[in-house]
Amino acid sequence: MKSSDTAAGKCGPGDGAARADEAPAARGETMTIGEFADRFGMATHVLRHWESVGLLAPERDHSGHRRYRPDDLARVAMILIAKDAGLELGQVREVFSTADPMDHADLLRDHIAELERRIARAQAARDLIEHALQCPFPFEQCPRAHAAIAARIPPHRTAG
Incomplete structure (x- = not known):
């Protein structure tokens, strides 16, 4: 596949997702909301808002604090990609409502x-x-x- 095919949105066999780096969530560890927000360079209130509108569902620890897992990294990346494409949060939620x-x-x-x-x-x-x-x-x-x-x-x- 030519690099221009990827830019044009074409996918084919052998295309693979880029891997997140190995620290810390890629090793299966969880992150606090602050660590997670810092990872994306965003404010924590953005993550809370996305949770309130049903886009995120982080786990809670025994004290009720949010804990973000490795799969949450991909979820936030997909939300950001959808927002970059101009979708509103309600539209993102609808698109993500099915597999x-x-x-x-x-x-x-x-x-x-x-x-x-x-x-x-x-x-x-x-x-x-x-x-x-x-x-x-x-x-x-x-x-x-x-x-x-x-x-x-x-x-x-x-x-x-």
Whole structure:
């Protein structure tokens, strides 16, 4: 498989997950919430919130303190990947509610459509700013600026 295949999202035989380093959770030890949060460079309140919305379920020790296990590392990494992909926590919870994310293919397809809309808006904004940087006219005289402004004004609606 070419490295470009991986970047394009294609998987094949022989693809393997990268292993977490061997300290301490990879050896089967548990971590406190502070140790676990530090591992990811996040605040402990984030982990508590994710627990409150059903994304995490850390074990509790005899004193009731949270203890995070090695499999929690992968769970948090998957949550972060999903958030990086733009999913909201409720969507992440739904996708993670079954073993196979493809059980939620409609949600994922809808999200791709939303990402495409965001990309189009961002590209249009970039194009407008690039034009503004190169336009020989002052803003108030620029035909493209006038067109963009006109496009943002809603049509007149009659009461009815």
